[in-house]
Amino acid sequence: MKTTLLIKNANQVVTSRGASGKPLIGEDLKDLSVIEDGAVAVQGDKIKVVGPTAAVLNLVETDESTRMIDASGKVVLPGLVDPHTHVVFGGSREHELALKLQGVPYLEILARGGGILNSVEATRAASEEELIKSGIKYCRQMLAQGTTTAEAKSGYGLTTEAEIKTLRAIRRVDREQPVDLVPTFLGAHAVPKEYKDDPDLYLDLVIEEMLPRVAEEKLARYCDVFCEEGIFSVEQSRRVLEAARERGFDLKMHADEIVPLGGAELAAELGAISADHLLVISDRGIEKMAEAGVIAVILPGTTFYLREDHYAPARKMIEAGVPVALATDFNPGSSPNNNLQLIINIACLYLRMTPSEVINAITINAAHAVGCPADIGSLEEGKKADLVLFDAPNYEYLAYRYGTNLISSVIKNGEIVVEV
Numbered sequence: 229m230k231t232t233l234l235i236k237n238a239n240q241v242v243t244s245r246g247a248s249g250k251p252l253i254g255e256d257l258k259d260l261s262v263i264e265d266g267a268v269a270v271q272g273d274k275i276k277v278v279g280p281t282a283a284v285l286n287l288v289e290t291d292e293s294t295r296m297i298d299a300s301g302k303v304v305l306p307g308l309v310d311p312h313t314h315v316v317f318g319g320s321r322e323h324e325l326a327l328k329l330q331g332v333p334y335l336e337i338l339a340r341g342g343g344i345l346n347s348v349e350a351t352r353a354a355s356e357e358e359l360i361k362s363g364i365k366y367c368r369q370m371l372a373q374g375t376t377t378a379e380a381k382s383g384y385g386l387t388t389e390a391e392i393k394t395l396r397a398i399r400r401v402d403r404e405q406p407v408d409l410v411p412t413f414l415g416a417h418a419v420p421k422e423y424k425d426d427p428d429l430y431l432d433l434v435i436e437e438m439l440p441r442v443a444e445e446k447l448a449r450y451c452d453v454f455c456e457e458g459i460f461s462v463e464q465s466r467r468v469l470e471a472a473r474e475r476g477f478d479l480k481m482h483a484d485e486i487v488p489l490g491g492a493e494l495a496a497e498l499g500a501i502s503a504d505h506l507l508v509i510s511d512r513g514i515e516k517m518a519e520a521g522v523i524a525v526i527l528p529g530t531t532f533y534l535r536e537d538h539y540a541p542a543r544k545m546i547e548a549g550v551p552v553a554l555a556t557d558f559n560p561g562s563s564p565n566n567n568l569q570l571i572i573n574i575a576c577l578y579l580r581m582t583p584s585e586v587i588n589a590i591t592i593n594a595a596h597a598v599g600c601p602a603d604i605g606s607l608e609e610g611k612k613a614d615l616v617l618f619d620a621p622n623y624e625y626l627a628y629r630y631g632t633n634l635i636s637s638v639i640k641n642g643e644i645v646v647e648v
């Protein structure tokens with residue numbers, strides 16, 4: 229087969245090629261395997277050759293039908309992977325900004341029936357078509373900013389019908405625009421107001437009615453729980469996650485974000501693929517996650533937007549050998565940002581991660597966090613041809629500039645889907 233697309237003369241091709249097949253940890257997290265004056269040859273929807281331009285030109289066959297991209301002055305990266313989003317929801321919560329600025333804490337807004345519950349009301353009121361339409365819009369925004377795969381959670385329905393409606397909408401959004409979505413069932417995102425006085429009864433519904441329906445319709449790969457003070461305890465989270473594991477779901481957790489309850493320890497005990505947030509993770513939690521190989525998905529955009537004064541201890545986790553990935557946490561309340569480029573800046577400045585660590589955390593390690601490391605997350609022969617070109621002389625430049633979309637092209641499954 230001929231080369232269908234050839235990207236050549238790139239200042240740098242960042243491959244994020246992890247040799248081990250496992251998430252990158254410790255010092256290896258800095259290893260980007262950068263090729264100077266690089267090229268990538270694509271055949272159909274797959275990467276065929278990656279290497280220095282001169283070598284690639286010698287190796288591949290091209291003809292007049294081959295699309296050529298001259299990437300002089302540009303950096304090529306694997307398509308970015310956003311491993312934690314709540315991209316399908318009804319409504320928006322801009323009116324809560326004023327409360328937040330008056331100093332009302334996130335959990336207090338929720339306790340007053342706002343926050344997540346506000347989005348639950350809007351999501352229940354929305355039709356599946358409306359959810360699909362807004363989900364497509366948000367995914368197209370992500371694509372334009374370099375994201376080619378994202379995890380997507382339910383969790384604003386909180387009735388069986390509204391959760392199924394959300395997950396079906398996620399499936400349709402996945403099919404109807406280029407960003408690939410990996411679906412997660414988050415029925416245990418909050419206690420809906422009908423069950424305010426009996427959260428355990430709500431969890432019975434999640435376990436006995438929702439999980440079987442979601443499994444039967446194959447609507448989600450992962451099951452997640454918001455383990456937090458005033459939401460679900462460690463014991464309640466364990467109940468849901470064990471039931472989900474029995475039904476064949478892989479596990480994720482919102483853990484140790486605001487109050488240190490021990491969510492990280494539970495994620496390690498249950499062999500979850502990831503534990504996310506982790507601002508207040510304990511030393512023991514760090515140790516257990518490193519031992520069990522649970523990926524820490526850190527969400528520094530949320531910390532920034534909630535105006536917290538402490539970020540997740542990323543350096544400590546990296547030094548302890550915990551695999552680290554980064555995500556936007558795109559959601560209508562605590563993180564209305566779906567741009568991973570901004571996460572690059574915040575992670576460097578406030579998590580004190582290096583640009584190289586951050587790039588691996590939003591490519592290969594993020595691919596592991598969504599269970600697709602064989603297909604995406606690095607530029608290697610045989611992987612999906614998902615690539616992004618940035619108008620940047622080198623990869624450090626991505627951490628240096630902020631607030632401007634530096635994308636010059638996005639390639640999804642070998643097709644140019646964004647060109648600036």
Ligand code: IZC
Nearest residue numbers: 343344454559560561562
């Ligand atoms: O809508 O506030 N943390 N879930 C857990 C969220 C934030 C989303 C929201």
Ligand code: ZN
Nearest residue numbers: 312314482557
């Ligand atoms: Zn979240």
